[in-house]
Amino acid sequence: MSKLKRSILYWILLSPMVVMALFPFAVMFITALKPTSEMLSPTWWPSEPTWRNFIDMWSETGFGPALLNTLIVALATTALVILIAIPAAYALSRYRFAARGAFRQFLLISQMLSPIVLVIGLFRLIVYLGLIDKLSGLVFVYIGFNLAFAVWMLQSYFTTIPRDLEEAAWIEGASPFKTLVKVFLPLAVPAIVVTAIFTFIFAWNEFPLALSMLRQQDSYTLPIQIVNQVAGRYTIEWNYVMAAAFVATIPIAIMFMWLQRYLMRGLALGAVK
Structure with a gap:
């Protein structure tokens, strides 16, 4: 069978999955283009696509500030989790110490x-620390929930990197820290990227914790801001809601396309070990 025929066959076999994956995005996009008069009509494509809905949505739903808040929380959470998890995962994979096995089991059980089970206790803790209705408080909580996962993912990959490379650098006179930065971390880029992607997605999409800890609209993240356009309203502008939901998925889609090669390498080599 020729390469072209194999490609056509593979795409035919994959087409049901592709349609199922893209169908929700198609519904969001088409609904976002509908004028208000056609919102409840049983038509699939609007008679006059209203592209201005995306512009009006930006001001009507308060999308801009919520997008900035979500971006700050997601980036800060991802950066701090990776910064803390790398030395912890390195120590867990390279050194032997008392209760090492128990600590690994604790990381697994914490997942x-x-x-939602801990939301009441976390709320009281955030109030006690004076971080209620602050993005820094939300970042603090997100770090706690993602750190164990990040350490577990990274240490699984770090274990697969041969010790001989580090020992060769030590023989050449490199310090342990320089060896970690110059030799070890470049080899661990796929695992670091995979862990960063999952952490970023958690912080970007998380809703219950953000809803319980953010009270003022100026500090709302995207999930809360979008839900507020539906909950408790007599009239719902579904075109604006769908436009906001569709635009909120674009940064994640861009990140996946940009880091796809690292994602595949990380999952294949170490993350599922």
């Missing part, structure tokens, strides 16, 4: 707790 079984849902954020």
Whole structure:
């Protein structure tokens, strides 16, 4: 069978999955283009696509400030989690110490707790620290929920990197810190990127914790701001809601396309070990 025929066959086999994956985005995009008069009509494509809905949505739903808040929270959470998780994962994979196995089991068990189970205790803690209705408080909580996952992911990959490379650098006179930065971390880029992607997505999409800790609209993140356009309203502008939801998915899609090669390498080589 020729390469062209194999490609056509593979795309035919994959087409149902592709349609199922893209269907929600198609519904969001088409609904966002509908004028208000056609919002409840049983037509699939609007008679006159209203591209201005995306412009009006930006001001009507308060999308801009919420997007900035979400971007700040997601980037800060991802950067701090990776910064803390790298030395912890390195120590866990390279050194032997008392209760090392128990600590690894603790990291695994901590992933079984849902954020909603701890929301009351976390709320009281944030109030006590004076971080209620502040993005820094939300970043603090997100770091706590993602750090164990990040350490577990990274240490699984770090274990696959041969010790001989580090020992060769030590023989050449490199310090342990320089060896970590110059030799070890470049080899671990795929795992670091995979961990950063999952952490970023968690912080970008998380809703229950943000809803309980952010009270003022100026500090709302995108999930809260979009839900507020639906909850408790007599009239819902679905075209604006769908436009906001569609635009909110674009940064994640761009990040996946940009880092796709690292994502595939990380998942294949170490993250599922």
